[in-house]
Amino acid sequence: MRHPRRGRNLALVVAGVGAIAVLVAVWLTRLNRPGNVEVILGVIGLKVSLVATVLTIVYHVRVVRRYDRLVRGEGVLARWRIEPERWRLCREAADALARSPQALPNELPLPPEIPAAGIEVILAADAFCVGPEFEPLEKSAVVQLNGPVLEIQQRVPQTRHSTRLAVYRLPAAENREADVARLAARFAQRATHSRTLVRKVALVALVGSLGALVWLVMWVMSVAKRG
Known part of the structure; x- marks a missing residue:
């Protein structure tokens, strides 16, 4: 959004x-x-x-409130900048993943091109931003790295008594495998906005x-x- x-x-x-x-x-x-x-x-x-x-x-x-915290830099787990060349590579990889058998579509809009200055990706325990796009994250969110794509899966409310699986495929920074492992562990143990x-x-x-x-x-x- x-x-x-x-x-x-x-x-x-x-x-x-x-x-x-x-x-x-x-x-x-x-x-x-x-x-x-x-x-x-x-x-x-x-x-x-x-x-x-x-x-x-x-x-x-x-x-x-999550958006305001993210803008202020509070609770940020990782932040990186994606250059146009890397963006195109990540976008092609995300599209390929979406075309895989039984794969869910990417719910994060990825435009074909970005500004020459690049675009910033900010990830917190309860939300993330990719340029102007913002999405809140639920406690069910899990993170994994698929090549140049950082994939986030979470269950989001669909009706009062049911949920659905949502997938967001973000451009990942180069040579950040250690950071991704740390993020995955942090998401597994985090305690965001509690019940x-x-x-x-x-x-x-x-x-x-x-x-x-x-x-x-x-x-x-x-x-x-x-x-």
Whole structure:
């Protein structure tokens, strides 16, 4: 992804629109005799705001915060620069791997050419960047070297109860076998964003949702009495 903050910002805007809809519904019920339109507007606005707020929090924790840490150079395990000639070699090798029997496609876009100054590859325990392309990494990620290609495999969420295998083939630096071995060992033992953090986020979202639900029930009851 080239714009890690875009998803979070979009969810934040949607949450704001939902909150405005709730405020408008409450304001209308105070000005006029409450009706179905105001109640429907308030219920839909609150639901949209809650869902979008949860998405904003999750996206910020799992994507944006990792990107910001990587940009600041925090937690970087390896960093190297790929020259255009090496890039073309790596790209051809990555395409050949993708054409192998039962091989999964490369989910990292590799343009045919890069700037003459080369392109930087940055790898951390929980994310990586190849030039402008950024991808977060899960705890299931494993690293291996296939010729001039550094291959990362991980299981990513597909639905609420299922995952799928994703493959990213990065251009590897020359003569870095020892570094790749160190990376593989580090990925096998690493402890990135733990489940405890995810559970805390889910708990905060649940408490907020329950509080909003109680407020909604009380508001609908008050509107019904006034009607």
